[in-house]
Amino acid sequence: MEVSNTEALWWLIALVTFWTVMNILSAKKMLPRNTQVSYGVVLLVKKAGNVKATGVFKKARDFLVVAYIVTLLMGVVTIILSIYVKLTTQRTSTVILVPGINITGLDLILFAINVGIAATVHEFFHAKTAVSNGVGIKGYGIGLILFIPLAFVEVEEEAFSKAQLREKLAVLSAGPVANMALALVSILLLSALAYHTGLLIISVSENSIAERFGLKAGDILISVNQTELRSHSDLSQYTSLNEDTVLNITYLRPGEGIKYVLIEKPANVSKIGVVITPAPVRPEVLTFLGVSISIALMSFITWMYVVNNSLAILNALPIFISDGGRFFIEVAGEKIGQAINIVGVILLVALLLSSGI
Numbered sequence: 001m002e003v004s005n006t007e008a009l010w011w012l013i014a015l016v017t018f019w020t021v022m023n024i025l026s027a028k029k030m031l032p033r034n035t036q037v038s039y040g041v042v043l044l045v046k047k048a049g050n051v052k053a054t055g056v057f058k059k060a061r062d063f064l065v066v067a068y069i070v071t072l073l074m075g076v077v078t079i080i081l082s083i084y085v086k087l088t089t090q091r092t093s094t095v096i097l098v099p100g101i102n103i104t105g106l107d108l109i110l111f112a113i114n115v116g117i118a119a120t121v122h123e124f125f126h127a128k129t130a131v132s133n134g135v136g137i138k139g140y141g142i143g144l145i146l147f148i149p150l151a152f153v154e155v156e157e158e159a160f161s162k163a164q165l166r167e168k169l170a171v172l173s174a175g176p177v178a179n180m181a182l183a184l185v186s187i188l189l190l191s192a193l194a195y196h197t198g199l200l201i202i203s204v205s206e207n208s209i210a211e212r213f214g215l216k217a218g219d220i221l222i223s224v225n226q227t228e229l230r231s232h233s234d235l236s237q238y239t240s241l242n243e244d245t246v247l248n249i250t251y252l253r254p255g256e257g258i259k260y261v262l263i264e265k266p267a268n269v270s271k272i273g274v275v276i277t278p279a280p281v282r283p284e285v286l287t288f289l290g291v292s293i294s295i296a297l298m299s300f301i302t303w304m305y306v307v308n309n310s311l312a313i314l315n316a317l318p319i320f321i322s323d324g325g326r327f328f329i330e331v332a333g334e335k336i337g338q339a340i341n342i343v344g345v346i347l348l349v350a351l352l353l354s355s356g357i
Helices: 004-025 055-058 063-090 107-133 156-162 165-193 232-239 283-289 293-317 322-331 334-354
Strands: 035-038 042-048 136-145 148-155 199-204 220-224 244-253 257-265 274-278
Touching: 004 035, 035 293, 055 063, 063 165, 063 293, 063 334, 107 136, 107 148, 107 165, 107 232, 136 322, 148 156, 165 293, 165 322, 199 232, 220 232, 232 244, 293 322, 293 334, 322 334
Parallel strands: none
Antiparallel strands: 035 042, 042 136, 136 148, 199 220, 199 274, 220 244, 244 257
16 A cells, blocks of 8 residues: 555644654653653653563473574575575566665554564563563563554563573574464465465456456456456456457356356457456455455554564674674683674574665
Protein backbone atom coordinates (compact mmCIF):
# COMPACT_ATOMS: atom_id res chain seq x y z
CA MET A 1 0.00 0.00 0.00
CA GLU A 2 1.53 3.28 -1.09
CA VAL A 3 1.17 6.56 0.73
CA SER A 4 0.69 9.90 -0.98
CA ASN A 5 3.04 12.84 -0.49
CA THR A 6 0.37 14.53 1.65
CA GLU A 7 0.00 11.49 3.90
CA ALA A 8 3.77 11.17 4.21
CA LEU A 9 3.97 14.85 5.18
CA TRP A 10 1.35 14.39 7.90
CA TRP A 11 3.22 11.36 9.24
CA LEU A 12 6.41 13.43 9.36
CA ILE A 13 4.66 16.34 11.10
CA ALA A 14 3.15 13.95 13.68
CA LEU A 15 6.55 12.33 14.28
CA VAL A 16 8.35 15.65 14.71
CA THR A 17 5.58 16.93 17.00
CA PHE A 18 5.70 13.80 19.17
CA TRP A 19 9.47 13.95 19.68
CA THR A 20 9.42 17.71 20.25
CA VAL A 21 6.83 17.29 23.01
CA MET A 22 8.71 14.34 24.54
CA ASN A 23 11.99 16.27 24.60
CA ILE A 24 10.34 19.31 26.19
CA LEU A 25 8.73 17.13 28.88
CA SER A 26 12.07 15.42 29.49
CA ALA A 27 13.95 18.74 29.78
CA LYS A 28 11.39 20.03 32.29
CA LYS A 29 11.53 16.70 34.21
CA MET A 30 7.81 16.16 33.70
CA LEU A 31 8.10 12.53 32.58
CA PRO A 32 7.58 9.64 35.04
CA ARG A 33 10.73 8.64 36.94
CA ASN A 34 11.05 5.39 35.02
CA THR A 35 10.84 7.12 31.64
CA GLN A 36 13.68 8.88 29.87
CA VAL A 37 14.49 10.39 26.49
CA SER A 38 18.01 9.96 25.09
CA TYR A 39 19.65 11.40 21.98
CA GLY A 40 16.43 13.19 21.11
CA VAL A 41 14.77 10.20 19.43
CA VAL A 42 15.15 7.33 21.92
CA LEU A 43 12.39 6.79 24.50
CA LEU A 44 12.88 4.20 27.27
CA VAL A 45 10.40 3.04 29.90
CA LYS A 46 12.08 0.85 32.51
CA LYS A 47 10.69 -1.35 35.29
CA ALA A 48 12.50 -3.07 38.14
CA GLY A 49 13.28 -6.72 37.57
CA ASN A 50 10.51 -8.90 39.00
CA VAL A 51 10.43 -11.73 36.46
CA LYS A 52 9.63 -15.07 38.07
CA ALA A 53 11.68 -18.22 37.51
CA THR A 54 10.13 -21.11 35.59
CA GLY A 55 11.25 -24.71 35.72
CA VAL A 56 10.75 -25.19 31.99
CA PHE A 57 13.40 -22.61 31.14
CA LYS A 58 15.89 -24.28 33.48
CA LYS A 59 15.26 -27.72 32.03
CA ALA A 60 15.48 -26.39 28.47
CA ARG A 61 18.91 -24.79 28.81
CA ASP A 62 20.78 -27.48 26.86
CA PHE A 63 18.07 -27.49 24.19
CA LEU A 64 18.41 -23.71 23.84
CA VAL A 65 22.16 -24.01 23.23
CA VAL A 66 21.68 -26.72 20.59
CA ALA A 67 18.90 -24.70 18.94
CA TYR A 68 21.16 -21.65 18.92
CA ILE A 69 23.92 -23.59 17.14
CA VAL A 70 21.37 -24.77 14.53
CA THR A 71 20.18 -21.17 14.08
CA LEU A 72 23.76 -19.97 13.66
CA LEU A 73 24.53 -22.65 11.07
CA MET A 74 21.37 -21.76 9.15
CA GLY A 75 22.40 -18.11 9.20
CA VAL A 76 25.96 -18.78 8.05
CA VAL A 77 24.75 -21.03 5.21
CA THR A 78 22.20 -18.40 4.15
CA ILE A 79 24.85 -15.67 4.09
CA ILE A 80 27.37 -17.79 2.16
CA LEU A 81 24.73 -18.82 -0.40
CA SER A 82 23.66 -15.19 -0.85
CA ILE A 83 27.26 -14.13 -1.49
CA TYR A 84 27.80 -17.10 -3.84
CA VAL A 85 24.70 -16.23 -5.89
CA LYS A 86 25.91 -12.65 -6.26
CA LEU A 87 29.42 -13.70 -7.34
CA THR A 88 28.29 -16.36 -9.82
CA THR A 89 25.16 -14.80 -11.33
CA GLN A 90 25.52 -11.08 -10.54
CA ARG A 91 22.02 -11.27 -9.12
CA THR A 92 21.24 -9.95 -5.66
CA SER A 93 19.47 -12.51 -3.48
CA THR A 94 19.47 -10.36 -0.35
CA VAL A 95 17.71 -7.01 -0.01
CA ILE A 96 18.58 -4.58 2.77
CA LEU A 97 15.33 -3.17 4.15
CA VAL A 98 15.29 0.52 5.02
CA PRO A 99 12.13 1.87 6.71
CA GLY A 100 10.77 4.85 4.79
CA ILE A 101 12.79 3.97 1.67
CA ASN A 102 11.78 0.49 0.55
CA ILE A 103 9.31 -0.12 3.39
CA THR A 104 6.40 2.32 3.16
CA GLY A 105 2.68 2.64 3.76
CA LEU A 106 0.92 -0.27 5.46
CA ASP A 107 4.09 -2.37 5.20
CA LEU A 108 5.94 0.18 7.35
CA ILE A 109 3.29 -0.08 10.07
CA LEU A 110 3.28 -3.89 9.97
CA PHE A 111 7.08 -3.92 9.98
CA ALA A 112 7.24 -1.68 13.07
CA ILE A 113 4.64 -3.77 14.92
CA ASN A 114 6.54 -6.96 14.17
CA VAL A 115 9.85 -5.45 15.27
CA GLY A 116 8.23 -4.54 18.58
CA ILE A 117 6.79 -8.03 19.05
CA ALA A 118 10.04 -9.74 18.01
CA ALA A 119 12.16 -7.58 20.32
CA THR A 120 9.80 -8.13 23.25
CA VAL A 121 9.76 -11.92 22.79
CA HIS A 122 13.56 -11.92 22.34
CA GLU A 123 14.17 -10.07 25.59
CA PHE A 124 11.45 -11.96 27.48
CA PHE A 125 13.20 -15.25 26.70
CA HIS A 126 16.53 -13.78 27.82
CA ALA A 127 14.95 -12.64 31.09
CA LYS A 128 13.04 -15.87 31.84
CA THR A 129 16.07 -18.04 31.05
CA ALA A 130 18.31 -15.84 33.19
CA VAL A 131 16.19 -15.83 36.35
CA SER A 132 15.31 -19.52 35.91
CA ASN A 133 19.03 -20.33 35.93
CA GLY A 134 19.94 -18.22 38.94
CA VAL A 135 20.99 -15.04 37.10
CA GLY A 136 19.07 -12.03 38.34
CA ILE A 137 18.02 -9.06 36.24
CA LYS A 138 18.21 -5.41 37.26
CA GLY A 139 15.29 -4.37 35.14
CA TYR A 140 13.53 -4.58 31.84
CA GLY A 141 11.48 -2.30 29.69
CA ILE A 142 10.22 -1.12 26.35
CA GLY A 143 11.19 1.81 24.21
CA LEU A 144 11.05 3.59 20.91
CA ILE A 145 13.80 4.60 18.49
CA LEU A 146 12.27 7.27 16.24
CA PHE A 147 9.21 5.16 15.37
CA ILE A 148 10.57 1.61 15.75
CA PRO A 149 9.57 -0.13 19.03
CA LEU A 150 12.15 -2.05 21.07
CA ALA A 151 12.57 -3.99 24.30
CA PHE A 152 15.52 -4.53 26.63
CA VAL A 153 16.68 -6.48 29.69
CA GLU A 154 19.51 -5.57 32.08
CA VAL A 155 21.12 -8.70 33.51
CA GLU A 156 23.04 -8.59 36.80
CA GLU A 157 26.57 -8.89 35.41
CA GLU A 158 28.12 -10.14 38.65
CA ALA A 159 25.60 -13.00 38.90
CA PHE A 160 26.08 -13.76 35.21
CA SER A 161 29.87 -13.92 35.55
CA LYS A 162 29.56 -16.40 38.46
CA ALA A 163 27.08 -18.67 36.64
CA GLN A 164 28.14 -22.00 35.15
CA LEU A 165 29.06 -22.01 31.46
CA ARG A 166 25.98 -23.97 30.38
CA GLU A 167 23.77 -21.44 32.21
CA LYS A 168 25.51 -18.49 30.55
CA LEU A 169 25.19 -20.06 27.12
CA ALA A 170 21.51 -20.81 27.70
CA VAL A 171 20.83 -17.18 28.63
CA LEU A 172 22.66 -15.91 25.53
CA SER A 173 20.98 -18.48 23.26
CA ALA A 174 17.42 -17.83 24.38
CA GLY A 175 16.79 -14.63 22.39
CA PRO A 176 17.89 -15.80 18.92
CA VAL A 177 16.15 -19.16 19.43
CA ALA A 178 12.89 -17.40 20.36
CA ASN A 179 13.03 -15.33 17.17
CA MET A 180 13.77 -18.37 15.02
CA ALA A 181 10.82 -20.16 16.65
CA LEU A 182 8.55 -17.26 15.68
CA ALA A 183 9.96 -17.36 12.14
CA LEU A 184 9.12 -21.07 11.91
CA VAL A 185 5.61 -20.42 13.27
CA SER A 186 5.09 -17.77 10.59
CA ILE A 187 6.14 -20.24 7.87
CA LEU A 188 3.58 -22.74 9.17
CA LEU A 189 0.89 -20.05 9.21
CA LEU A 190 1.72 -18.94 5.67
CA SER A 191 1.62 -22.57 4.47
CA ALA A 192 -1.71 -23.17 6.18
CA LEU A 193 -3.39 -19.99 4.93
CA ALA A 194 -1.86 -19.55 1.48
CA TYR A 195 -3.81 -20.35 -1.69
CA HIS A 196 -1.23 -21.38 -4.25
CA THR A 197 -3.34 -21.07 -7.40
CA GLY A 198 -5.49 -18.22 -8.61
CA LEU A 199 -5.58 -14.46 -9.06
CA LEU A 200 -7.66 -12.34 -6.73
CA ILE A 201 -9.65 -9.55 -8.36
CA ILE A 202 -9.03 -6.37 -6.35
CA SER A 203 -11.32 -4.17 -8.43
CA VAL A 204 -13.32 -4.19 -11.66
CA SER A 205 -13.42 -1.16 -13.98
CA GLU A 206 -16.79 0.33 -14.84
CA ASN A 207 -18.17 -0.57 -18.27
CA SER A 208 -15.34 -3.07 -18.77
CA ILE A 209 -15.62 -6.51 -20.33
CA ALA A 210 -15.19 -8.08 -16.90
CA GLU A 211 -18.08 -6.07 -15.49
CA ARG A 212 -20.36 -6.93 -18.44
CA PHE A 213 -19.72 -10.63 -17.92
CA GLY A 214 -20.37 -10.51 -14.18
CA LEU A 215 -16.91 -10.67 -12.60
CA LYS A 216 -16.67 -8.90 -9.22
CA ALA A 217 -14.02 -7.73 -6.77
CA GLY A 218 -13.22 -10.64 -4.47
CA ASP A 219 -13.56 -13.30 -7.17
CA ILE A 220 -10.54 -15.60 -7.61
CA LEU A 221 -9.68 -16.42 -11.22
CA ILE A 222 -8.49 -20.03 -11.25
CA SER A 223 -7.90 -20.79 -14.94
CA VAL A 224 -8.42 -19.46 -18.45
CA ASN A 225 -8.78 -21.83 -21.37
CA GLN A 226 -7.63 -24.64 -19.06
CA THR A 227 -4.38 -22.81 -18.14
CA GLU A 228 -3.88 -22.42 -14.38
CA LEU A 229 -3.45 -18.81 -13.31
CA ARG A 230 -0.57 -18.13 -10.94
CA SER A 231 0.66 -14.74 -12.17
CA HIS A 232 -0.50 -11.75 -14.17
CA SER A 233 1.39 -13.00 -17.23
CA ASP A 234 -0.68 -16.21 -17.28
CA LEU A 235 -3.79 -14.11 -17.88
CA SER A 236 -2.24 -11.47 -20.15
CA GLN A 237 -0.99 -14.08 -22.63
CA TYR A 238 -4.64 -14.52 -23.59
CA THR A 239 -6.02 -11.01 -23.09
CA SER A 240 -3.21 -9.46 -25.17
CA LEU A 241 -3.89 -11.61 -28.25
CA ASN A 242 -4.52 -9.35 -31.26
CA GLU A 243 -7.50 -11.37 -32.47
CA ASP A 244 -11.05 -12.12 -31.46
CA THR A 245 -10.71 -14.52 -28.55
CA VAL A 246 -13.09 -16.49 -26.34
CA LEU A 247 -11.82 -16.71 -22.77
CA ASN A 248 -13.16 -19.74 -20.93
CA ILE A 249 -12.63 -18.59 -17.33
CA THR A 250 -13.05 -20.72 -14.23
CA TYR A 251 -13.30 -18.68 -11.07
CA LEU A 252 -14.18 -19.02 -7.42
CA ARG A 253 -16.58 -16.67 -5.72
CA PRO A 254 -16.03 -17.01 -1.94
CA GLY A 255 -19.20 -18.28 -0.30
CA GLU A 256 -20.73 -19.39 -3.59
CA GLY A 257 -18.22 -21.86 -4.98
CA ILE A 258 -16.78 -22.53 -8.44
CA LYS A 259 -18.26 -20.63 -11.39
CA TYR A 260 -17.60 -20.46 -15.14
CA VAL A 261 -17.92 -17.70 -17.67
CA LEU A 262 -17.20 -17.36 -21.41
CA ILE A 263 -15.87 -13.89 -22.21
CA GLU A 264 -15.72 -12.73 -25.84
CA LYS A 265 -12.71 -10.45 -26.21
CA PRO A 266 -12.47 -8.35 -29.39
CA ALA A 267 -9.14 -8.17 -31.25
CA ASN A 268 -8.66 -4.47 -30.44
CA VAL A 269 -8.98 -5.00 -26.66
CA SER A 270 -5.96 -6.12 -24.63
CA LYS A 271 -7.44 -5.87 -21.11
CA ILE A 272 -10.65 -7.15 -19.59
CA GLY A 273 -10.74 -4.43 -16.90
CA VAL A 274 -9.60 -6.08 -13.68
CA VAL A 275 -6.92 -5.24 -11.13
CA ILE A 276 -5.52 -8.53 -9.89
CA THR A 277 -3.01 -9.93 -7.42
CA PRO A 278 -2.02 -13.50 -6.54
CA ALA A 279 -4.71 -14.90 -4.25
CA PRO A 280 -3.40 -14.21 -0.71
CA VAL A 281 -5.36 -16.75 1.34
CA ARG A 282 -7.68 -19.69 1.11
CA PRO A 283 -11.21 -18.85 -0.11
CA GLU A 284 -12.82 -19.67 3.23
CA VAL A 285 -10.52 -17.19 4.98
CA LEU A 286 -11.21 -14.61 2.28
CA THR A 287 -14.95 -15.10 2.77
CA PHE A 288 -14.68 -14.69 6.55
CA LEU A 289 -12.26 -11.73 6.69
CA GLY A 290 -12.82 -9.92 3.40
CA VAL A 291 -10.24 -8.86 0.82
CA SER A 292 -8.52 -5.98 2.65
CA ILE A 293 -8.12 -7.73 5.99
CA SER A 294 -6.96 -10.96 4.29
CA ILE A 295 -4.23 -9.12 2.39
CA ALA A 296 -3.18 -7.25 5.55
CA LEU A 297 -3.11 -10.52 7.52
CA MET A 298 -0.83 -12.24 5.01
CA SER A 299 1.40 -9.17 4.89
CA PHE A 300 1.61 -9.16 8.69
CA ILE A 301 2.61 -12.84 8.80
CA THR A 302 5.12 -12.31 5.99
CA TRP A 303 6.75 -9.47 7.94
CA MET A 304 6.63 -11.68 11.04
CA TYR A 305 8.84 -14.15 9.17
CA VAL A 306 11.18 -11.55 7.67
CA VAL A 307 11.73 -9.67 10.95
CA ASN A 308 12.18 -12.70 13.21
CA ASN A 309 14.35 -14.64 10.76
CA SER A 310 16.58 -11.58 10.30
CA LEU A 311 16.84 -10.88 14.04
CA ALA A 312 17.57 -14.54 14.79
CA ILE A 313 20.41 -14.71 12.28
CA LEU A 314 21.90 -11.31 13.16
CA ASN A 315 21.84 -12.03 16.88
CA ALA A 316 23.21 -15.55 16.43
CA LEU A 317 26.07 -14.32 14.26
CA PRO A 318 29.23 -13.49 16.30
CA ILE A 319 29.61 -9.74 15.65
CA PHE A 320 30.81 -8.32 19.00
CA ILE A 321 27.57 -6.59 20.03
CA SER A 322 25.33 -9.60 19.35
CA ASP A 323 24.34 -12.51 21.59
CA GLY A 324 26.49 -14.69 19.35
CA GLY A 325 29.47 -12.44 19.88
CA ARG A 326 29.38 -12.93 23.63
CA PHE A 327 28.49 -16.63 23.24
CA PHE A 328 31.81 -17.38 21.55
CA ILE A 329 33.82 -15.26 23.97
CA GLU A 330 32.32 -17.30 26.82
CA VAL A 331 33.04 -20.59 25.03
CA ALA A 332 36.47 -19.93 23.54
CA GLY A 333 37.88 -17.20 25.75
CA GLU A 334 38.60 -13.56 25.03
CA LYS A 335 41.36 -13.97 22.41
CA ILE A 336 39.85 -16.72 20.27
CA GLY A 337 36.35 -15.33 20.80
CA GLN A 338 37.41 -11.94 19.43
CA ALA A 339 38.94 -13.66 16.38
CA ILE A 340 35.67 -15.50 15.75
CA ASN A 341 33.82 -12.19 16.07
CA ILE A 342 36.06 -10.66 13.42
CA VAL A 343 35.15 -13.52 11.07
CA GLY A 344 31.48 -12.83 11.79
CA VAL A 345 31.88 -9.15 10.97
CA ILE A 346 33.66 -10.02 7.71
CA LEU A 347 30.74 -12.29 6.74
CA LEU A 348 28.21 -9.56 7.55
CA VAL A 349 30.13 -6.91 5.57
CA ALA A 350 30.44 -9.29 2.61
CA LEU A 351 26.67 -9.85 2.75
CA LEU A 352 26.00 -6.10 2.78
CA LEU A 353 28.32 -5.54 -0.16
CA SER A 354 26.71 -8.37 -2.13
CA SER A 355 23.29 -6.81 -1.53
CA GLY A 356 24.39 -3.64 -3.30
CA ILE A 357 23.88 -1.40 -0.27
